[in-house]
Amino acid sequence: MKFSGLVYLATAVLALPDVSNPVPQNVLQPVQYRVAFAGKQDAAVVSWNTYGKPGYQPTVYYGTDKNQLNSKSTGDSNTYDTSTTWNHHVRIEGLESDRVYYYRVGGAPESEIYNFKTARKAGNTKEFTFAAAIDLGVMGPYGLSTKVGNGASNPLAPGEQNTMDSLLQNIDNFDFLLHPGDLAYADYWLKEELEGYIDTGVNTRDTDTLFKNGVQTYEALLNTYYQQMQHITSFKPYMVGPGNHESNCDNGGTSGYTVQTCFEGQRNFTGIINHFRMPDSESGGVGPFWYSFDYGLVHFVNFNTETDLGKYGPGPDSVGGSDNMDSGEFGEDGEQIAWLKNDLKNVDRSKTPWVIAMGHRPWYVAAKKKHRCLECQAAFEKTFNKYGVDLVLLGHRHLYNRIHPIDDKGNIDPNGLNNPKAPWYIVNGAAGHYDGLDTAKKTDEPWLAYWQDTQYGWSKFTVHNATHLTHSFVVSSDNSLLDTQTLYKSRGQAITKRQVKKDKTSAANALSIGRFVIVAFFLAFFF
Numbered sequence: 001m002k003f004s005g006l007v008y009l010a011t012a013v014l015a016l017p018d019v020s021n022p023v024p025q026n027v028l029q030p031v032q033y034r035v036a037f038a039g040k041q042d043a044a045v046v047s048w049n050t051y052g053k054p055g056y057q058p059t060v061y062y063g064t065d066k067n068q069l070n071s072k073s074t075g076d077s078n079t080y081d082t083s084t085t086w087n088h089h090v091r092i093e094g095l096e097s098d099r100v101y102y103y104r105v106g107g108a109p110e111s112e113i114y115n116f117k118t119a120r121k122a123g124n125t126k127e128f129t130f131a132a133a134i135d136l137g138v139m140g141p142y143g144l145s146t147k148v149g150n151g152a153s154n155p156l157a158p159g160e161q162n163t164m165d166s167l168l169q170n171i172d173n174f175d176f177l178l179h180p181g182d183l184a185y186a187d188y189w190l191k192e193e194l195e196g197y198i199d200t201g202v203n204t205r206d207t208d209t210l211f212k213n214g215v216q217t218y219e220a221l222l223n224t225y226y227q228q229m230q231h232i233t234s235f236k237p238y239m240v241g242p243g244n245h246e247s248n249c250d251n252g253g254t255s256g257y258t259v260q261t262c263f264e265g266q267r268n269f270t271g272i273i274n275h276f277r278m279p280d281s282e283s284g285g286v287g288p289f290w291y292s293f294d295y296g297l298v299h300f301v302n303f304n305t306e307t308d309l310g311k312y313g314p315g316p317d318s319v320g321g322s323d324n325m326d327s328g329e330f331g332e333d334g335e336q337i338a339w340l341k342n343d344l345k346n347v348d349r350s351k352t353p354w355v356i357a358m359g360h361r362p363w364y365v366a367a368k369k370k371h372r373c374l375e376c377q378a379a380f381e382k383t384f385n386k387y388g389v390d391l392v393l394l395g396h397r398h399l400y401n402r403i404h405p406i407d408d409k410g411n412i413d414p415n416g417l418n419n420p421k422a423p424w425y426i427v428n429g430a431a432g433h434y435d436g437l438d439t440a441k442k443t444d445e446p447w448l449a450y451w452q453d454t455q456y457g458w459s460k461f462t463v464h465n466a467t468h469l470t471h472s473f474v475v476s477s478d479n480s481l482l483d484t485q486t487l488y489k490s491r492g493q494a495i496t497k498r499q500v501k502k503d504k505t506s507a508a509n510a511l512s513i514g515r516f517v518i519v520a521f522f523l524a525f526f527f
């Protein structure tokens with residue numbers, strides 16, 4: 001099925017649920033569909049939610065013909081104390097790579113049929129495009145909107161389209177969506193209420209009273225976000241990572257509520273852990289925190305800037321960290337860093353010459369020093385440099401920065417984007433966020449190649465081949481492209497090695513066949 005972005009745009013606008021009552025009439029109605037790559041190219045994960053507890057094992061019916069969904073897989077369900085929904089996850093295996101599959105989820109009532117395309121095998125040389133949106137959040141009246149609250153610095157202009165709209169309009173133009181952190185911004189619920197963005201019907205400005213009803217408001221915002229995203233994520237694999245707003249309990253710094261007073265579902269990445277299944281077990285990683293997967297000519301690595309920084313920590317959200325969120329740790333001491341080194345060391349660059357790493361907090365960014373994650377830099381930069389990571393994608397600050405390729409000693413690569421040795425950093429946290437964009441600071445840094453802080457947008461990457469990759473900032477309001485740049489990397493050695501190996505194998509095969517013919521000839525002659 002070919003789907004039109006415009007049709008789904010209309011659906012998305014109409015589908016925005018009432019934040020005070022986002023529950024469908026039938027609580028077993030599947031909502032919040034999302035698909036994800038499952039590490040291997042013959043597998044995928046289909047997930048969805050229901051507001052009620054289903055009396056059946058979650059099941060996905062699927063096939064390559066939408067009229068014959070003859071295959072089925074079953075999975076598991078989970079929830080947690082303060083959640084208003086159940087998460088269902090089904091892993092499907094035995095799929096063909098780079099192929100469209102149609103699916104519906106089982107149970108009552110039966111769902112509509114959606115489709116997604118499986119990942120390409122590592123080494124597939126076909127050009128492809130992927131999207132990245134970081135720091136996104138709820139759109140519409142309860143999130144990023146044209147309504148200006150106190151402190152909102154860059155609201156949308158009336159009638160201006162937002163990042164979700166833009167992604168929907170471009171949905172036929174990218175294969176999957178990356179989102180390393182700050183997904184729904186549901187933790188801003190109290191600040192949004194006090195600023196007049198949300199009216200939950202509780203007629204008070206008393207924060208303690210509002211706080212008592214906070215669970216419902218938080219969950220409503222979270223569910224609204226996932227439901228809005230369904231129009232993208234039911235079709236396009238959605239690969240996520242952790243940001244501070246999956247863990248924050250301070251409600252945007254409104255009122256001094258802390259991890260000690262916050263409810264369970266808002267703390268310690270509880271929502272993201274339960275809501276998603278990333279390919280962690282397939283890549284030796286941990287949950288949505290650190291994992292990797294291959295797609296065509298690229299090895300993708302998701303790393304966690306929030307916790308688990310080992311000896312370089314504590315991570316910003318860990319106990320004693322700069323944001324002091326009492327979150328994590330999710331692995332043994334130093335496990336993430338050791339995993340990252342091992343993962344990068346074992347990349348077969350003859351198959352996946354490109355290595356792209358995604359995380360949340362930047363260290364090269366046009367912001368005051370306190371907003372640069374120096375502990376993240378200490379933990380990751382040397383490893384990225386050592387193992388020749390081509391591109392590092394980050395967000396967190398709500399603006400767009402393109403950084404010159406730069407090594408771990410602070411040297412700007414003299415080659416620029418023309419075959420640099422050092423990684424190229426892109427910081428794009430300008431996707432949404434109800435409270436506006438951040439004003440760029442310290443813009444005289446020599447490593448800052450380009451910045452803008454007035455337009456919402458997302459990142460579009462096209463991997464043309466083993467040597468050329470193009471990135472553009474897509475302006476959400478009109479889908480125009482800003483700051484299009486192409487990175488060139490010479491792959492001489494890796495490609496040559498692969499070719500030599502291939503040639504050697506062919507030569508060896510030819511030699512074997514030759515030997516067989518000669519032996520057969522002599523046997524026939526003498527006997």
Ligand SMILES: [Fe+2]
Pocket residue numbers: 135181182243244245360395396397
């Ligand atoms: Fe963030």
